Amino acid sequence: MNFDSIAKEGESRDRGILTPDDRKYLRGEKEYSSKQxxxxxxxxxRKRxxxxxxxxxxxxxxxTDNDREQIFKSNAPSEERKEGISAEKLDEFVKQTRFVRGIEHAIGFLYxxxxxLGWNFEEVLEAGIKNAEEKRGYVVDNVSVNIEITHSEPNFEELIQKLQRGEGLTSEEMRALIRSGELDIDMETLDRLFERMSEDISEDLDEGEIELNFDPE
Structure with a gap:
């Protein structure tokens, strides 16, 4: 998988809420000449x-419904299983998966x-679902959402030691470690980790151990 090409695609894609310069700044790749x-x-x-x-x-x-469907259908990973996937198709799958990740992260940001603010997220979510169903033309009698969350504080020192011993980390552990800022890692090492991850994914796909579908919960 060519992660350099994926990174460049992120820089060159059209402006959304963020401009290309905003993306570079928030990723720590751009500095401004003054504090102001x-x-x-x-x-x-923030304003945008x-x-x-x-x-x-x-x-x-x-x-329109057609516009909405085109946005989602054209960017979602295919549900079709692919055997012996090529590096190019894996590259395409990763790009498409970023779209789904964007949806997940948008929900996370709103959450x-x-x-x-101290608001009840379930009530806001229920109101949103009610609005969506009414958009489909239904009269909504009731919407009920129940969210249960269990979590624990990661032990970053233990995770770093596992990584130093060459032991594998789960994707959740790796994300927590990178986001924590506790891991002093250069881009070259990070690229090697991504390359190793892409090789593992390719092997699993070739062996039919995982499929190229993405069904967000």
């Missing part, structure tokens, strides 16, 4: 995110903002 320039950039990012959230009222009610 950085403050101004963060203000612009707020307006994007408000825009979803228009998007839900006014965007954090809602919970930080």
């Amino acid at each position: 320039s950085e403050i101004d950039a963060r203000y612009r990012i 995110i707020k307006n994007a959230i408000i825009d979803f009222s228009i998007i839900l009610s006014k965007l 954090l903002g809602i919970v930080d």
Whole structure:
């Protein structure tokens, strides 16, 4: 898998809420010449995110069903199983999976903002589902959502020791470690880790141990 090409695709793709420069800045790949320039950039990012959230009222009610279906169907990974997948198709699968990850992370961002305010996330989610079903033309009698969360604090020192011993980490452990900032890792080492992960995925796909479908819960 060519992770360099995937990274470049992320830089060259069209502006969304974030501009290409915003993406570089938030990833730590761009610095501003003054503190005030950085403050101004963060203000612009916050303002665009707020307006994007408000825009979803228009998007839900006014965007056509056909437009919505094209956005999702053209970017979602195929449900078709592929044997002996090539590096190019694996590369395409990763790009498509990023779209689904984007959906997951959007929900995660909204969840954090809602919970930080002390609002009931389940009630907001119920209201959102009700609006969506009404958009489909139904009269909604009731929507009930129940979310149960169990979690624990990761032991970063233990995870680092496992990594140093050459033991494998789960994807969840790796993500927690990288996000924590506790792992002093250069880009070359990170690239090798990604390359190793891509080789493992390719082997599993070739052996039929995993399928190229993505069914978010």
